[in-house]
Amino acid sequence: MAITKAVxxxxxxxxxxxxxHDRGARRTPRERAAEExxxxxxxxxxxxxxxxxxxxxxxxxxxLSAPVMxxxxxxxxxxxxxxxxxxxxxxxxxxxxxxFVPPSFFARALxxxxxxxxxxxxxxxxxxxxxxxxxxxxxxxxxxRGVTPAxxxxxxxxxxxxxxxxxxxxxxxxxxxxxxxxxRLVASLIVACAMGWLWLRLGRTDWLxxxxxxxxxxQSKGEAFWGSVRHDVMHAGGFLVVGAMAAATLxxxxxxxxxxxxxxxxxxxxxxxxxxxxxxxICSEADAFVAASLSQFSLTARLTFLVVGPMIDLKLFAMQxxxxxxxxxLRFAPATFALAVTVSVLTGxxxx
Numbered sequence: 001m002a003i004t005k006a007v008x009x010x011x012x013x014x015x016x017x018x019x020x021h022d023r024g025a026r027r028t029p030r031e032r033a034a035e036e037x038x039x040x041x042x043x044x045x046x047x048x049x050x051x052x053x054x055x056x057x058x059x060x061x062x063x064l065s066a067p068v069m070x071x072x073x074x075x076x077x078x079x080x081x082x083x084x085x086x087x088x089x090x091x092x093x094x095x096x097x098x099x100f101v102p103p104s105f106f107a108r109a110l111x112x113x114x115x116x117x118x119x120x121x122x123x124x125x126x127x128x129x130x131x132x133x134x135x136x137x138x139x140x141x142x143x144x145r146g147v148t149p150a151x152x153x154x155x156x157x158x159x160x161x162x163x164x165x166x167x168x169x170x171x172x173x174x175x176x177x178x179x180x181x182x183x184r185l186v187a188s189l190i191v192a193c194a195m196g197w198l199w200l201r202l203g204r205t206d207w208l209x210x211x212x213x214x215x216x217x218x219q220s221k222g223e224a225f226w227g228s229v230r231h232d233v234m235h236a237g238g239f240l241v242v243g244a245m246a247a248a249t250l251x252x253x254x255x256x257x258x259x260x261x262x263x264x265x266x267x268x269x270x271x272x273x274x275x276x277x278x279x280x281x282i283c284s285e286a287d288a289f290v291a292a293s294l295s296q297f298s299l300t301a302r303l304t305f306l307v308v309g310p311m312i313d314l315k316l317f318a319m320q321x322x323x324x325x326x327x328x329x330l331r332f333a334p335a336t337f338a339l340a341v342t343v344s345v346l347t348g349x350x351x352x
Contacts, residue, residue, distance in 0.1 A: 068252050075280075076248035079315065080241070082283035087137075087237065095228035097141040099221055114148045118196035121151035122189055125158030135159040136319045143324075149208050154196030157336065160284040160310035161188035170306065173288035177299060179351055180306075187307045187347040191340050198335065209325035242318045244281065260296065269301040274341050277309035284310040300348030307344045312336045 110117040125135070139156035143149055160166065162185050174180040262272035273294065282290055287309045291302040312333050321329035 072248045072252040075252065076244050079244040079248065079281055079283075082286055086283065086285075088233070091137050091229055091233050093138050093141075095141075095225050097138065097145060099225045099228060110147065110151060114150055114200055115197065117148055117151040118154045118200065119193050121147075122154040122158040122192040122196065125155050125160075125192065126162050126164065136316070136323050140323045143208070148200075149203065149205075150196040150200035153199055153332070154192045156192075157195055157311050158189055158192035161192070161307065166284050166288070166310070169285055170288040173292040177352075180299065180303065183303050183347050183351040184306050186351065187303065187340075187343050188310070190347070191307065191311065191336070191343050194339055194343070195332075195336055198339075199332075207325070207327045207331060209328070238322070242315075244315055263296040263301075266298065266301075269297050270304050270341065270345060273297060273301045273305040274308045274337070274344075277305045278313045278337070280309070281313040281315045282309060298348075299352045300345060303348045303352065304341055304344040308337060308340045311340055 110120055135156045138159070139152045142152040142155065167181050167185060170184055171178060171181050258272065262268040273291075277287070280287075280290070287306060291305045294302055294305070317329055317333050320332065324332075
């Protein structure tokens with residue numbers, strides 16, 4: 001029979017402490033510095049940041065008072081104020097879809113054939129009263145719930161461009177040109193369906209990587225809903241900030257004389273307003289009033305501005321990359337831009 005000798009608990013604790021002390025003594029200075037760095041906590045970092053801001057308050061104040069920085073701040077705040085309410089709306093809809101809507105609903109609501117599901121999903125975009133900030137998280141939720149990606153992408157592109165709020169705003173902004181409403185509706189729906197069919201034909205599953213969502217199986221419906229809301233707000237909101245910062249930077253440094261020179265050339269006018277729509281990143285509920293103010297440009301060029309903006313701009317590209325993956329955004333965004341410009345010109349030639 002084997003006999004084991006009991007070791008007092010105090011002796012075990014002392015030996016463990018000595019062992020940790022020996023391992024600590026054997027660590028190199030670099031390892032000890034790394035260990036100390038890991039112990040830096042958030043309050044300490046916040047205190048250090050506040051101290052730096054206090055010490056540098058005078059140069060920071062002078063920098064912020066510069067005209068360029070004032071323009072940057074104005075554009076950044078405007079983009080965020082316009083986008084955040086609709087981002088919240090999209091996040092709430094996304095969470096509701098993920099938690100309360102059974103996957104079988106989409107199988108019943110959309111045609112079984114993906115080619116037919118694309119136009120149905122594109123037309124369904126007319127019922128979402130929001131902008132592109134709302135459509136991205138909703139489209140992500142649709143993909144996660146088993147909807148064919150081509151149909152979800154058609155919804156993503158059509159929802160911010162043909163919903164009743166956007167079309168009403170367009171009619172108010174162009175009271176003397178009611179045909180702009182029809183042209184925007186037709187061109188946007190054509191682009192949305194065409195991109196859905198294009199993805200169905202050429203898209204690859206490894207390009208589209210929706211973000212993984214934490215499991216809420218052990219939670220109640222309410223807990224799962226608010227957990228999903230928090231997840232999407234942190235995820236989509238961060239990319240919205242990045243896109244708004246990029247839009248503000250480009251808007252602050254781009255000379256306005258470029259627009260005046262481009263308006264005299266029909267081809268350059270279309271391309272200039274298409275690029276401007278990408279750079280400004282204006283919410284689709286407000287872009288019609290900006291387009292109406294660009295009276296030196298033709299109606300076709302302004303139609304291009306209205307079709308391109310809700311489908312691809314800086315903040316939307318950042319949100320698409322964060323939601324579906326960078327490989328997807330780098331392919332989907334240029335194709336959408338080119339098709340939106342082409343369809344806008346053809347639609348303007350026929351209707352306007």
